[in-house]
Amino acid sequence: MKRHSVLRVVAKLFLPYILLFALYVQFHGDFGPGGGFQAGVIFAAAFILYALIFGLRTAHKVASADLLRILMAAGLLLYASVGIVTMLKGGAYLDYNFLRHDPVHGQHLGILLVELGVGVTVAAVMVTIFFGFADRKNR
């Protein structure tokens, strides 16, 4: 793709906005439509676009297979451990009311953390699936 300067320039131009939009969808999820799944996919889409334009090797420099593997697991663990914390504080599994003294704050914090976990895992899984297929020929 080295010679397609239009593609390269446009992609470079777009990437920050796609990433920013992903973050917006992620953190605006408690006021409007949005949330971890969608944000994760949008984030991964930006990354996949980067890999398509600038090559797999450059993409691997940004996110190595090991990093993705750790992120995949970490997101899920973040989700599940929020539930464990609420249990330790005396509530049921994922009962966010117990996260803070004020139940409303608790709900806010809980859904934020859980969606963050979802977002991280979804983004990492999507990129891993892409790499899994794209790297296949190189082995």
Place this chain on the structure above:
Amino acid sequence: MIRENLPALQVVIPLMAAPICILFKNGRAAYGIALAATLFAFGAAISLLTQVLGVGPISYELGGWAAPWGIEYRVDYLSGFVLVLVSGMGVVVQLFSPASIKREIDEEKHYLFHCAFLLCLTGLLGIVITGDAFNVFVFLEISALSSYILISLGKHRRALTSAYQYLIMGTIGSTFILIGIGLLYMMTGTLNMADIAARIGPVATTRTVLAAFAFFTVGVSIKMALFPLHLWLPNAYAYAPSVVTAFLAATATKVAVYVLIRFTFTIFGEHFAFEETPVATLLMPLALIGIVVASSIAIFQKSVKRMLAYSSVAQIGYIVLGVSFVSVTGLTGGIVHLFNHALMKGGLFLAVACVVLRIGSDRIDDFAGLGRRMPVTMFAFVVAGLSMIGVPLTVGFISKWFLIQAAIEKGWWPVAALVLLSSLLAVAYIWRVVEIAYFRKPPEGEDRITEAPVSMLLPMGALILATIFFGLNTEATAGVARQAAEYLMGAVR
């Protein structure tokens, strides 16, 4: 704190252990984590079952949301019983696995195996414990997706095509179940099982609910490999790694049967399911044909794993037969056989896994002379085989006893006769292996074959002892099964 949150922890601990396995990326560490999580799940299941036997069904509100709105986890007699079975088989297979997967799965994939195993266990436990219809679908897919991966780990390339075939069939099955759940939600406006059951009465005769029931029954029949929807099963069992076969044979189809029982008796209610619709008159012939045809096919298999796989299809027939009697005795027989079959088929597949470890093949001709070379393994095979036939003092006898009793109660003599006759077919396929293993001379130059390592013999031996223990001590299993059956039949009256 642990005690009141046990229903959630039952599912969450194996679920959390899976990503931890991925983090470590090391076969040995992953094994330790997986074993610890499985042991915890077994302990939790036993504790839950004793609680249920003591104080009655337990309900747990996930996220603190009250039942019809939030997701409810519900443990009653049947689900407690199946939880113990699934997690117990998980423990046995995990203890058994190290030596076997070392031979059958590449070293760098071991941590992935443990991760997929844990996810499969999570899914199966989740299906059993949840009281929410949609949750059943989600856990069904978690367990199914991980079992496709587990099957595709097999050495032979046909493992890939069998996993693919299973993926197609399994996805169609679970999508059918999803359609059924969707149509139910459309008519009742709720997903909580108890709530659906309470609201389904006025709309029970509408075409939508009938369609929901039809979709659901076909979908779950694919999942439990009821004849003639069993085509995915023999290949999947034959080419998966041996431990995976043992685990799936002992748990996956059993949990699908659990879903059938749960939906027909708790949600739709026996009156609707078996009197308004001709499901019982449909399930019983299919079960009987399945028993006879699959047992007959089993006799002509060249691979022992395939033979046992076809025998599994036949045994599903027995369980469904018990359910289709729609009587307490029949249902007890079905539930007891669900448990007993898991024990003996698990034992048989573990014995085959020992053989595969030593001779690297499961072809029936390669079993020649193994009676002398691997005496413990083959003895275990014979005991579990006798149980499969239904010889007294083994668990297999107990289940057949209940089934025949249920048939006689209803006055259906031909059914009772067929159950007895089908045991002869089991004699035929078990005897083929026994004859070759004990009475045929081994090929020359095969003296180096020795007994399987103790780490494998012990878990297998535990299962074999269990088949005899529960064959003698019938109160333990049959008592709980009868209580579960009475609860299920009474729940709708």
Place this chain on the structure above:
Amino acid sequence: MDYFGLYNYWIVIFLMMTGFYIVISRDNLIKKLIGLNIFQTSVFLLFITMGKVKGGTAPIINHHFDTYSNPLPHVLILTAIVVGVATMAVGLSLVVRINEAYHTIEEDDIHLVEEEP
């Protein structure tokens, strides 16, 4: 009886049967998966149209509106979509591996290869 008032169900049934037919009739493993995906998507549509309330708006509380669509089916289907993505990923990766092992993704050819000793 008004057969076209429920046009969403006709679309669902059409898609469902299309997908199902592709799964059954095609030999190409990828085409089968595409059929499976169409089949699943029809169920997503069934759920989503179920959640529509006539005159209802997006289910975000706002004092200008008092009728909202039912958000629950959407949430359920979000989960089912993720399941569908995972199924496709597993299915396609199996096909990639099958292609490496057999050098074909046609079911007939795979059977031919298998029958050779």
